[in-house]
Amino acid sequence: MSDLFWLTDKRTRRIEPCFPQSHGNPRLDEKRVLSGIIFVIRSGLRWRDAPRDYGPQKTIYSRFIRWSRLGVFNRIFAELSAKGPRPERLMIDATHLKAHQTAASLLIKGLLPGRIGRTKGGLNSKLHAVCDGHGRLLVLLLSDGQMSDYKGAALMIDALPKAKAMLGDRGYDADWFRAALIQRGITSCIPSKANRKVHTDHDWTLCRQRHRIENMFGRLKDWRRIHTRYDRCAQTFMPAIAATVIFWL
Structure with missing residues (x-):
């Protein structure tokens, strides 16, 4: 046993x-x-x-x-992540989680929103995350699948811990997001979009370390009930993610 x-x-x-x-x-x-x-x-x-x-x-x-x-799992996750060392740099990204038909039926029955949207050819949710330079999760946010990256960042901006730099992909290339980071004393390391008229400089060497948050999502999706969402309510699905993180935090 x-x-x-x-x-x-x-x-x-x-x-x-x-x-x-x-x-x-x-x-x-x-x-x-x-x-x-x-x-x-x-x-x-x-x-x-x-x-x-x-x-x-x-x-x-x-x-x-x-x-x-x-809120037991969320409280455990918050306390464990807060006890960690102060991060020098932050990384932000988002990933899609496919919604199983048992979870997607919540939309058909017209109950309370379950953070499930229609995008990428099906129903799914979107998990926004912020981690430190070692890939340890600090902030989590669950949204509808069609929510853009920078809108998710706007909901997490107040929960960001103090750090020196923020690494992100082109999905977070927004002037307001860069300005919000500067107000918090955080230097942005975000590549410019192709359609930006005036490109901003960033540290390419530092930006290569962003693979650690991708590795974190890979570890998270090894848990089968997270990779495919079976829980209809976001109230129970988010604690499942928190319980997952508790094990390897």
Whole structure:
């Protein structure tokens, strides 16, 4: 059974203060349940197909839903990322996540928006991310698939930590974004678009390090329930991403 546990005792102690307090009867071991949640997200299984070694499948699913609504996973991600060293440079990018038909049915039923849009020939979501120079995630934002990169950057600009430089691709070549970075004391390293009349200079050597955020997206999409979105509500899909990041943060 120990081979199935993804979380070590050291990792569990780091995030244990973020779990809600137990009331009444003692709960199932958080390490055991959280390891089962991570296993399901990683393998892309249905919740009822989780190995019995993690405990009752109903308990794993209900704990994930309840912790998602309480913001437990988002709080753990925020605290772990805040405890890291101050980054010298930031990297920003976005990627598309394909929405499975079970998630896309939310649009047909006319319920609350689930951050699913139609682009690239199908229904998908768009994940905007900011990481440090080592590829460690700092800020996450989920939006509709058709949202442009610089609009996503506008929603994340207030959450950016202090840094010396910001690396991005041509999708973030906007005058207002460069000006907003300058106000925060951040130097932009963003190539100019082909249609820009006056091209801006940038450090090509520094820009080559942007592959680290692409590598981060590759690692994130190794988790099958993230690469293909099965959760209809953004309220439960974002905690799934946060739980993924918790494991290798």
